[in-house]
Amino acid sequence: MSGTRKLATLAALLLAAAMSACTSNGDGGSGGGGGGGSIDGSSSGGGPSNGGNGPTNITQGGNPVTGHFVCTTGARAYGDVTTAVGANGLVGGPLSTLLTSLGGTTAVTLLNSVTQPDNVIDGKLSTYATFALTAGLIQGTLDSVDLSVLFPPGTTVPAGKYAVYGLSFPNGTVNLSLLNSVTVATYLNNVQQESNTLTSTLLLGLLGQGAITEPAVWLGVKTTKPYDRATVLLTPGVISADVGDAMHVYELCVDGTLQ
Helix, strand or coil: CCHHHHHHHHHHHHHHHHHHHHHCCCCCCCCCCCCCCCCCCCCCCCCCCCCCCCCCCEEEEEEECCCCCCEEEEEEHCCCCCCEEHHHHHHHHHHHHHHHCCCCHHHHHHHHCCCCCCHHHHHCCCCEEEEECCCCCCCCCCCEEEEEEEECCCCCCCCEEEEEEECCCCHHHHHHCCCEEEEEEEEEECEEEEEEEEEEHHHHHHHHHCCCCCCCCCEEEEEECCCCEEEEEECCCCCCCEEEEEEEEEEEEEEEEEE
């Protein structure tokens, strides 16, 4: 088997394993952080968990909306949602093609750079996925480390709903100084629909100068277009950064209120 074919096979197997493991049925472990209660949209739901706490940066049609976001419904309300780790806004086949061109080591490193991804679809605001930055991962072709929530085939979140993630930065300004930006983007059939990006400077303005250890900023969009995938993208500003605990990502909220 040729070297190129071996890399293609390795990338495909790694992606298949990651996407198979990242299902809504796993508990994904747990993390620290504030809040609790169910936000899965079921009859047993415990109502808003974050109480409108924390800065909010949400846009609608590219324009900022006002108020503090209260998360009321998680992605599980739409059925058997799954998660996938990616880069450059790519998942599935397009990502496999990109990773094949970069080699098997890059594929393994990328898929290991987000741990406990299912915590963003477990219906709890007390758990989170952890993003890590590894020196050498972002090497020209890869611009970002991503985590996507994928909705079941044929299922879309309609316009007028939300795609909002809770974020925190465990080491506060230390980690923020290594970042370029964080983006939340929606996709339909792998075509980007809407996005909202916060630079490290804007994040500092929202979070202040202290260490942030709880879901502290709500970033995303109030949609004007339907979507079947919502992705959070972490873009480092320092190529040589090696941070094992760079960002925590909490539940994907598909609905909520602004207070």
